[in-house]
Amino acid sequence: MRITLAQLNYQIGNFEENQQKMLDAINKALEQKSDLIIFSELAVCGYPPRDFLEFNDFIEQCMAVVNTLALASTNIGILVGAPTRNPNIEGKDLYNSAYYLYEGKIQKILHKALLPTYDVFDEYRYFEPAKDFDIIHHKGYKIAITICEDMWNVGNNNPMYTICPTDEVMVQHPQLLINLSASPFHYKHAAERIEVAKANVARYKIPLFYCNQTGAQTELIFDGGSLVLNALGAVYDEMPFFVECVRTYQLTDILAGLYTEHALGEEYKEPAAMIYEALLCGIKDYFNKSGLSKATLGLSGGIDSVLTTVLATHALGADNVHPILMPSQYSSEHSISDSELLCHNLGLQYSIIPIKEIYDKYITTLLPTFGEKAEDLTEENLQARIRANILMAYCNKMRYILLNTTNKSEAAVGYGTLYGDMCGGLGILGDVYKTQIYDIARYINRTNEIIPINCIHKAPSAELRPGQKDSDSLPEYSVLDKVLYQYIEMRQGPKEIIAMGFDDKLVHRVLKMVNSAEHKRHQTPPILRVSPKAFGSGRRMPIVAKYLMT
């Protein structure tokens, strides 16, 4: 038997295009004399469809795609993810299902049992968990079908769940395990995925075909990396990351324990390289799927806007990125010279629009109202907001999208101006700590100096008042980022973090800054997620609250 994995990049709710992609993959599989083609979880509508699932019309359109695919299954088995209506009156309205299509019709529908409802996942919001488990029979083989999370409780070792779907289905002695996934990237995820896949094979001693989707859905980035493991737990093939891939495998080869030249084709790259590639994917798909192509941003010569410029250029091409330099009276000379050098290195056109005259006009306009009140944060925020207004005017007039350059350290402690530097259609670096930003910059410069070295070496500054440095108001990033990581990613409280050896006062100060900035983060653009715990839908905090605020 030949089996095809179809690792595709779907657009949510774009039924026509998703269907055409799947039909093309089926044709390719048929050319390769495949007997079974596997698509990913909720492939017909793209994952995650979120509350679109609450619309009957949306479910009907999903069903129409399934029915069209069924018609294409005359000579090939098809496994495809789609929602199913729950026929029982009680319970959630839908199941998250795998459809087995063959000989022109729906042969069997199997449902997902483990519904992730944590971090960015809301599956129990929509779906009833499966209570029955079954296999399919295809071309003489007994095949166990599972969906994504169902595979992540190997031998019931995941404390989150009380049942183990793979154990349940194994009582029917399948010869093969298939998993339809939609499992988003973070920089530790590819390694975890291989580990879980191997643990399944180690337990059940049968080959595994794992099909993931690829491409970004706004902030969630799916890396693909679909897998075939032989019954000994060796990786027979790993599909490339962040691209579509359709490949057909000879099952007898896999059962015989052979290898392909693709086995672990993606070396396990350092986090900086993985994040770099994920961010390119996130930028590309945000633009492609929105039908847009052109990006702008405020380029200050600081490392965040510099890195964002490089990423945007690598993702969209030099013709599609137009930075704007907006010096003020507080801008350093290297702000302009470093930015111009970067644009030169990347082959970018750019504009210089000084803000001083507009700034002065605001000051004189506000003078009758403010009187003799001393300068304070107001004037700093004003500069950031004038820049945002110029950038948005450029976007409106020229049909560009503004990229947001806020990093995770700043977003965490609220070091940014709402409606100023916190503006943009998409947050490129909002899940990347400042210290990681330097890692990625060095990765980009690994063969030649794309990023002017001065951008990496100079002390971070917002340049909103004379001689300002980030370190005037924030702890050093090398310490700050470690405290933030413990609080955000590891969900450790003040006692635990202090017990690790961090200064008592510093920890309380940082945690208070984070909790005080929820109202700002609530209004930021979607942030490309590259870590296990990003700001956005995966971290849901009260805004008006009083916890760790002293």
Place this chain on the structure above:
Amino acid sequence: MRITLAQLNYQIGNFEENQQKMLDAINKALEQKSDLIIFSELAVCGYPPRDFLEFNDFIEQCMAVVNTLALASTNIGILVGAPTRNPNIEGKDLYNSAYYLYEGKIQKILHKALLPTYDVFDEYRYFEPAKDFDIIHHKGYKIAITICEDMWNVGNNNPMYTICPTDEVMVQHPQLLINLSASPFHYKHAAERIEVAKANVARYKIPLFYCNQTGAQTELIFDGGSLVLNALGAVYDEMPFFVECVRTYQLTDILAGLYTEHALGEEYKEPAAMIYEALLCGIKDYFNKSGLSKATLGLSGGIDSVLTTVLATHALGADNVHPILMPSQYSSEHSISDSELLCHNLGLQYSIIPIKEIYDKYITTLLPTFGEKAEDLTEENLQARIRANILMAYCNKMRYILLNTTNKSEAAVGYGTLYGDMCGGLGILGDVYKTQIYDIARYINRTNEIIPINCIHKAPSAELRPGQKDSDSLPEYSVLDKVLYQYIEMRQGPKEIIAMGFDDKLVHRVLKMVNSAEHKRHQTPPILRVSPKAFGSGRRMPIVAKYLMT
């Protein structure tokens, strides 16, 4: 036996203050010779605590409050909502529990079974559902304890759930049913609550004590309205809406079917009146719980900013509200005159800050970049963003909070400028359709003309170009709002809405506008929720998607 209901307004994570409020209520109950005091769901930390629940430290602080309350239970039973750690390895880490405290210690802990995971609710994200059901014995009475949603599946008539906790617990023949709730307001909710309470009593023929929290938690507004029903299903008492209330009841009176003078003390007001009161509560608590007092907003003389000004003044007092009038070359004369009349009626100080000079400076600054490109939406957005920048500068300098005046109809179709009129700390009207805004304005004017009648009668206009009217680019609000209601609140698709008699093209156009504006709504402030389906955490839509976009 005497029973006390304590309907209190908690602050999320403010353990010290929450504990003190509860201790004060216990003292009051003891003075009234009460035998049992009832607090609401998750009272120790306030509801909803969201991802704070994922921090051990947070759970420990909850437990510390429970233990302190236990020490105060020597002579009075206490029922209080708090999270409990799940002692089993498998399943979610926590239960959503009711603690029964008496004689100085924790006597029993009962868990919630029905965990709302829809709309604004995420309880299965955190909690394992109860599988066992039990009663408590207090002073010779057998009492069934349920938590919020547990009561909302009377006789298993709610299709969302497969078990009925009240049926389960009734096998032990309790003489009394108690419910600890945290049930947020929408304008249909008070009536639904009474109906569900009556259905429970009709089924079980025992009295019901229902304790809700009151006060707003950012966007969620809890109305209180705690209830006592006698065994015949008559409302013995209903507590007032949107205020704290501690009252003690003689159980023998209730068993005898007597009434109090408070029975249905809150007449069922028209929606406009209910929404008006809810919005005042939402504004008050946003400021009080943030430790803030002063609000500003851009007052254009249009009905949205006019109504927001009135609500803010009624909530915070005339001394705490300072509108800013920011005329441009396109502002009508009545923009200023209506606004000044309103401020006069309300006794408000205000500022006038014209934007033309700043606007002109932007235009000349941008001229080298834009060249001879024709005027378009850019210049309209620019005006809105200059106003936002002035308002935010005022907030920063004077320590005010900007109120957002966007209404639900505009928010739905994306008729607003990001970082312009979509700015603010809190969205006051974002869950109120334009047609409802006029209803509330008329309600406010019911006895005397607080709102200048011209504000109600003039045609809506953004006044961003000469002679502009909302109806130039939008359908009439009387039609638009009906289509939006069907799509947003009722989750009807295009086919269903067209079948109701709405024009085919209009429906497709409106739905496309709604789905195209997700990226804008993603960056709006939290919006006070007064309807069953508000923009915000209760409506989770993909941003980059292509559904109903043609």
